[in-house]
Amino acid sequence: MKLDILVIAAHPDDAELGCSGTLLKYKAQGKKIGIIDLTRGELGTRGTADTRKEEAAAAADILNLDIRENLGMRDAFFKNDEEHQLQLIKKIRQYQPEIILGNAPFDRHPDHGKAGALINDAAFLSGLPKIETNLDGENQKAWRPRLLLQFIQDAYIKPDIVIDVTDFWDQKMASIQAYKTQFYSPGNEETGEEQTYISTPAFVKVVEGRAREFGKHIGVTFAEGFVSKKILGVDDLFNLR
16 A cells, blocks of 8 residues: 555654644545554553553544554664664555654654654665565565655754644544553543653643644644755745745
8 A cells, every 4th residue: 555644653652642633634635644653662651562552553543544553663772773774664665655754853752863863764765776675575666755754742843844733633632542541631530550741631731732832833723843854845935824
């Protein structure tokens, strides 16, 4: 299956927090979208790899994803090296996405910046024909996405581009709250597990506040922000938000 947009993210729930509104927006336009999680998030204070898998599946249903996979890399200990780059290159060539959305260039959690660098490198290397990869006994063709954007996570980064997701905000929040072991949601206050930075009601408010801040700059209620290593061009200066 060829995808229009592929999110590659370090942990289950990174995509939901960072760019699920954008995924919902383009899914509503008929685009094919998917998520590849690098790790199972097994080192998270709350929940387990199994509960995270169940929660990711529930979130995938809410987002109406065309595909969701998990590469099973080691949480916190994966590397930006040849082995891990080749794993991603195979997936990029398999799904041939036009656009890749990946983790922030730096963040509070070191896996996020590390994943961002890995995704950038793999996306470039995937376009080199002399790097040979094989899937199900067949040689894969080189493929490089037209655009790679990195979503903004916990640390504030000034975005290069913001996308209006106002119409999809409730669905975005539902996909986040599908991770019942990780985030606060009404009626799910007591899980018996240790509270963490992201499990409090305050964290959910920060997610909303960031989206409102980005939205304010383009005159909408909620927006998601992205950064790009490439300089992005426009065709019409009279048609900007």
